[in-house]
Amino acid sequence: MELIYCTKCKIIFNDSHKRCPRCGNKKLRQPFDNDAVFLVYINEQLKADMLMNMLKENDIPFIKHDKSGAAAFRAVFGANFLSIAYDIFVPYSAYKKATDLLVYFKTTKAIEIKFFIIFNYEFFKTI
Numbered sequence: 687m688e689l690i691y692c693t694k695c696k697i698i699f700n701d702s703h704k705r706c707p708r709c710g711n712k713k714l715r716q717p718f719d720n721d722a723v724f725l726v727y728i729n730e731q732l733k734a735d736m737l738m739n740m741l742k743e744n745d746i747p748f749i750k751h752d753k754s755g756a757a758a759f760r761a762v763f764g765a766n767f768l769s770i771a772y773d774i775f776v777p778y779s780a781y782k783k784a785t786d787l788l789v790y791f792k793t794t795k796a797i798e799i800k801f802f803i804i805f806n807y808e809f810f811k812t813i
Contacts, residue, residue, distance in 0.1 A: 731770050741776070
């Protein structure tokens with residue numbers, strides 16, 4: 687089964703659809719290696735930073751698209767001023783590697799974040 691690419695919302699899916707399941711677009715085609723493909727939506731700054739660092743460490747280029755509409759406010763007032771919302775895109779040529787990393791990230795990083803928070807909470811209680 688081949689993958690099909692939606693030129694509008696930049697997702698890939700199996701070829702059994704005649705329209706994009708996300709946006710309804712009919713302009714579908716096979717993906718090219720340099721097509722930006724949707725990887726994940728993230729709405730937590732810590733997780734976004736960790737995932738982007740993981741992609742950088744593995745030499746996977748990515749595009750971070752700000753979905754919150756508050757980029758200018760964060761630039762002036764700081765990253766934590768308003769909530770974040772990002773769509774992360776990777777080239778189709780790196781999509782498989784990026785999805786493998788994403789699976790790893792979703793399992794191990796969530797555990798590490800919880801441990802980090804609990805450890806720091808317990809540490810600061812002793813001070």
